[in-house]
Amino acid sequence: MTPSGATARAWRRDLHRHPEVGFTEFRTASLVAARLAELGWEVTAGHAALDSAARLGVPDDDVLARAYDRAGADGGDARWLEALRGGHTGVVATLRGAAPGPTVALRADIDALPIHESNDPTHVPARDGHRSRYDGAMHACGHDGHVGMAVELAERLGAAPPPAGTVRLVFQPAEEGGRGAAAMVPAGVVDDVDVLLAAHLGIGLASGTVAASVDGLLANTKLRATFHGRSAHAAMAPHEGRSALLAAAAAVLAVHAVAPFPGHETRTAVGAVHGGTSSNIVPDRAEMLLETRADDGEVNAEIEARVRRALEGAAATYDATVTVERIGAVTTARADEAAADVVRRAAAATGLEVVVPTAELGVASDDATALMRRVQTRGGVATYLAIGSDLPGAHHTSTFDLDEAVLGPGVDLLEHAVRAALTGSPRRPAGPGRAAP
Numbered sequence: 001m002t003p004s005g006a007t008a009r010a011w012r013r014d015l016h017r018h019p020e021v022g023f024t025e026f027r028t029a030s031l032v033a034a035r036l037a038e039l040g041w042e043v044t045a046g047h048a049a050l051d052s053a054a055r056l057g058v059p060d061d062d063v064l065a066r067a068y069d070r071a072g073a074d075g076g077d078a079r080w081l082e083a084l085r086g087g088h089t090g091v092v093a094t095l096r097g098a099a100p101g102p103t104v105a106l107r108a109d110i111d112a113l114p115i116h117e118s119n120d121p122t123h124v125p126a127r128d129g130h131r132s133r134y135d136g137a138m139h140a141c142g143h144d145g146h147v148g149m150a151v152e153l154a155e156r157l158g159a160a161p162p163p164a165g166t167v168r169l170v171f172q173p174a175e176e177g178g179r180g181a182a183a184m185v186p187a188g189v190v191d192d193v194d195v196l197l198a199a200h201l202g203i204g205l206a207s208g209t210v211a212a213s214v215d216g217l218l219a220n221t222k223l224r225a226t227f228h229g230r231s232a233h234a235a236m237a238p239h240e241g242r243s244a245l246l247a248a249a250a251a252v253l254a255v256h257a258v259a260p261f262p263g264h265e266t267r268t269a270v271g272a273v274h275g276g277t278s279s280n281i282v283p284d285r286a287e288m289l290l291e292t293r294a295d296d297g298e299v300n301a302e303i304e305a306r307v308r309r310a311l312e313g314a315a316a317t318y319d320a321t322v323t324v325e326r327i328g329a330v331t332t333a334r335a336d337e338a339a340a341d342v343v344r345r346a347a348a349a350t351g352l353e354v355v356v357p358t359a360e361l362g363v364a365s366d367d368a369t370a371l372m373r374r375v376q377t378r379g380g381v382a383t384y385l386a387i388g389s390d391l392p393g394a395h396h397t398s399t400f401d402l403d404e405a406v407l408g409p410g411v412d413l414l415e416h417a418v419r420a421a422l423t424g425s426p427r428r429p430a431g432p433g434r435a436a437p
């Protein structure tokens, strides 16, 4: 028998070497689908696992095609790749017990980030040979560990299936940017789920600890603003030009100057600006990527409205125009006590220390909230839990790394929680039930 955590670590390292950003997870998803089918799970992938039209922020066709080809050339599983073509990189696996019973689901997000990984010899993946082989992409949030733990969980459950009930593993693409969950909800992948667990490694908790629920995840909106101006010779006819880049530059300051809301956690941020082609041409086009966040959906909507006015005002100042496209959106959700309690009891059984997350953890977002809300509106219960991991570098930085020693205990925790939820069925008593979606 392989030691606890060995499969999770091997998968984690392989995926860490081959990080794929949102909707390009062709290699990752094909390998997961192939392995779970091999383990006896019913597997669906591609259009059956997500609603194509409901995806937000899908990369351009040529980006998707290049990533697809790379996956084929780099060990992706040819039996599953075709189903994923075009950025349909969701995978759903189901294991049914002999007798009927509740359905318990685990969400694992699978995407990497557009970050260039550190090559410093003190960075463990660089030192030990599992640093990213894809320049400009990196598993800098720990989703490689999420997939690794879910695959090991699938092995264990496949080898000793629960006597009753159904287990579902939801491998979700494009969590970063809040783009993938919204596409899996309309595909119905959690519609019959009684208990949903969404787990994240790290997020400020020490190795050996678990938070049974993390409330206060922020709602957010990701926008792409494209400024349109008019090009002109920068010296001979600057007065005939309309600088899209100047408009964008003014907009950066205006977006960051949107007022905070007392009593709420709020954020605005511009993360990228690109524009212009040469020093002697008034730039006629500039593109900006930005986001808003708040701990309340309505406050976030108000901040988004103010940000949009700021973009339009800056454009008008320079006689330019702006088009704004929503490329990601994440809502808020609250954990159900019944689901959190399953995690607390599983932590006690596996020797992990249960901690209550501090307010600082609430400043992130995760689109698992869309799946949680879907489960909750159909009468099930859900929680977003955190499995602690000491981190040498923060999430979303080039020196991020997981403490791999937490992977085995993490799988133990998830296995206990899933098996307990199958027998305990902590379905919310006052829920509207499945008849009222």
Ligand SMILES: [Zn+2]
Residues within 6 Å of the ligand: 140, 141, 176, 395, 396
């Ligand atoms: Zn992240």
Ligand SMILES: [Zn+2]
Residues within 6 Å of the ligand: 141, 142, 143, 175, 200
């Ligand atoms: Zn993450």
